[in-house]
Amino acid sequence: MRTVTLHDYKRRMLRVLVHIQQHLDESLQLEELAGLACFSPYHFHRVFKGMVGESVKEYVRRLRLERAASQLKLGSASVVDIALGAGYDSHEAFTRTFKTAFGTAPSQYRLARRVELARAPSGVHFHEPITVRFRTLRRGGNMKVEIRQLKPMRVAFMRHVGPYAEVGKTWEQFLTVMGKEGYLGGNPMMLGICHDDPEVTPPAKLRYDACLTVGEDFGPSGDIGAQTVAGGAYAVTTHTGPYNQLGRTYVEFVGQWMPRSGRELRNAPCFEVYVNDPHDSDPEELLTDIYAPLQEEAKGARE
Amino acid sequence: MATTEKVDLYKDNKEYAATPKPALVEIGPAVYLSISGRGVPGGNAFSEAIGALYGVAFTVKMTRKFAGKRDYAVCKLEALWPNLNWDDTTPDREQWVWQLMIRTPKFVAAKDISQAIETLMKRGKGAEVQRVELRSLSEGLCVQALHVGPYEDEGKTMATMRAFTERQELRIAGTHHEIYLSDPRRVAVSRLKTILRGPVMKAEG
Numbered sequence: 001m002r003t004v005t006l007h008d009y010k011r012r013m014l015r016v017l018v019h020i021q022q023h024l025d026e027s028l029q030l031e032e033l034a035g036l037a038c039f040s041p042y043h044f045h046r047v048f049k050g051m052v053g054e055s056v057k058e059y060v061r062r063l064r065l066e067r068a069a070s071q072l073k074l075g076s077a078s079v080v081d082i083a084l085g086a087g088y089d090s091h092e093a094f095t096r097t098f099k100t101a102f103g104t105a106p107s108q109y110r111l112a113r114r115v116e117l118a119r120a121p122s123g124v125h126f127h128e129p130i131t132v133r134f135r136t137l138r139r140g141g142n143m144k145v146e147i148r149q150l151k152p153m154r155v156a157f158m159r160h161v162g163p164y165a166e167v168g169k170t171w172e173q174f175l176t177v178m179g180k181e182g183y184l185g186g187n188p189m190m191l192g193i194c195h196d197d198p199e200v201t202p203p204a205k206l207r208y209d210a211c212l213t214v215g216e217d218f219g220p221s222g223d224i225g226a227q228t229v230a231g232g233a234y235a236v237t238t239h240t241g242p243y244n245q246l247g248r249t250y251v252e253f254v255g256q257w258m259p260r261s262g263r264e265l266r267n268a269p270c271f272e273v274y275v276n277d278p279h280d281s282d283p284e285e286l287l288t289d290i291y292a293p294l295q296e297e298a299k300g301a302r303e
Numbered sequence: 304m305a306t307t308e309k310v311d312l313y314k315d316n317k318e319y320a321a322t323p324k325p326a327l328v329e330i331g332p333a334v335y336l337s338i339s340g341r342g343v344p345g346g347n348a349f350s351e352a353i354g355a356l357y358g359v360a361f362t363v364k365m366t367r368k369f370a371g372k373r374d375y376a377v378c379k380l381e382a383l384w385p386n387l388n389w390d391d392t393t394p395d396r397e398q399w400v401w402q403l404m405i406r407t408p409k410f411v412a413a414k415d416i417s418q419a420i421e422t423l424m425k426r427g428k429g430a431e432v433q434r435v436e437l438r439s440l441s442e443g444l445c446v447q448a449l450h451v452g453p454y455e456d457e458g459k460t461m462a463t464m465r466a467f468t469e470r471q472e473l474r475i476a477g478t479h480h481e482i483y484l485s486d487p488r489r490v491a492v493s494r495l496k497t498i499l500r501g502p503v504m505k506a507e508g
Contacts (some may be wrong), residue, residue, distance in 0.1 A: 072484075177369065181426075182358075182422035184358065185354070185423045185426060186354060186426075266323030
């Protein structure tokens with residue numbers, strides 16, 4: 001029996017990088033990229049960011065800009081045409097982004113003798129053959145991860161649609177209604193499920209479920225729904241610190257710890273469990289357990 | 304929802320800012336949500352009582368909040384230990400009696416409590432919640448100190464408190480009171496913070 005190795009993760013991610021390079025002019029859909037490498041679309045963006053060091057969006061935009069840069073240097077196309085080719089609607093937008101990336105306007109770049117490009121975290125650049133430095137967790141890294149076997153959990157939830165920074169308001173409202181009905185007795189767990197990737201989905205459309213564990217007989221009413229969080233194997237790590245830094249721990253966990261773990265992510269969202277109370281703890285002391293769903297081991301071994 | 308500012312008795316009462324150095328404080332009349340029992344601290348009866356106490360505390364708070372009444376923060380867990388003696392002649396742990404408490408604003412009424420208990424009973428939360436009640440306590444002049452470390456080591460801090468009160472020509476003559484600032488499930492025992500308090504009176508002779 002063979003488990004999924006770091007080598008497998010790298011080989012599959014390389015497939016994605018080559019595909020992006022060959023299809024730079026197409027609109028690259030996250031689901032399609034994830035499918036190419038047999039990654040779950042729920043987790044792909046974090047695995048990518050963890051291993052490559054840039055989000056898919058940042059990576060694609062940089063490669064398009066680098067291609068535009070080489071067209072400026074080597075070709076005779078006008079700046080406007082090159083801007084359009086790089087996916088920009090206007091000369092101005094292109095010039096602004098180009099300037100941020102290369103420190104000089106496209107027209108000056110064309111005339112300059114030589115401009116040193118900043119190196120990408122992955123080492124992949126448009127005009128160079130692909131040799132990747134994947135960023136997986138260094139050995140001896142101090143991320144503590146535990147594998148837990150969960151039973152399915154029935155939860156009541158209230159959905160928040162909007163920036164993640166504003167979920168506190170939804171929690172207040174949700175806990176008030178649930179508390180009044182007596183559902184805060186018996187020390188229920190408080191869970192959060194993020195359905196969308198803030199890199200891809202605009203802040204106003206991000207979906208988040210504030211959840212509280214309840215009994216099997218709980219029925220939805222009004223703004224409060226009911227769902228079941230799937231059971232099975234989960235990798236669990238604890239984030240210590242403010243909620244607005246959770247993203248970084250997710251990326252390190254799913255994108256850097258996971259490739260070395262020998263395990264494969266399941267196609268279901270991660271969820272987080274709030275261990276202590278934000279009203280009662282300093283932001284630096286907040287504890288959040290992150291649960292990443294795993295495929296069963298034997299299945300993962302066959303790949 | 305509430306128009307007036309949220310009440311936080313833990314932050315607003317200076318006696319909760321104790322330091323490791325023993326000090327005398329005057330504790331005025333206060334109201335606590337409370338449940339009593341007997342048995343090993345941390346044992347089944349004790350844990351169930353804590354669950355019932357918090358269940359009622361949050362149900363009362365949220366019911367009031369939902370109704371647009373004045374909001375408040377749920378305070379830290381406290382406990383009275385009537386047979387934990389200050390002279391170290393403490394009985395067997397099985398026999399320890401405790402009164403678990405959460406300080407509660409005076410505007411919370413007995414009717415709020417009975418209503419919350421009824422709601423929790425409807426959710427099948429057991430008979431424990433029926434034992435939760437409002438209690439007033441007026442401790443008067445007390446000595447108190449912040450103990451940092453495992454509960455088993457409280458003897459050391461209690462000894463410094465005794466020595467301190469004797470120097471003031473006072474003696475500790477009331478129920479041992481503890482205020483738990485840290486959550487023992489989340490904080491390393493060496494960092495657990497607990498305020499120890501005891502009412503004092505003039506030493507005879």
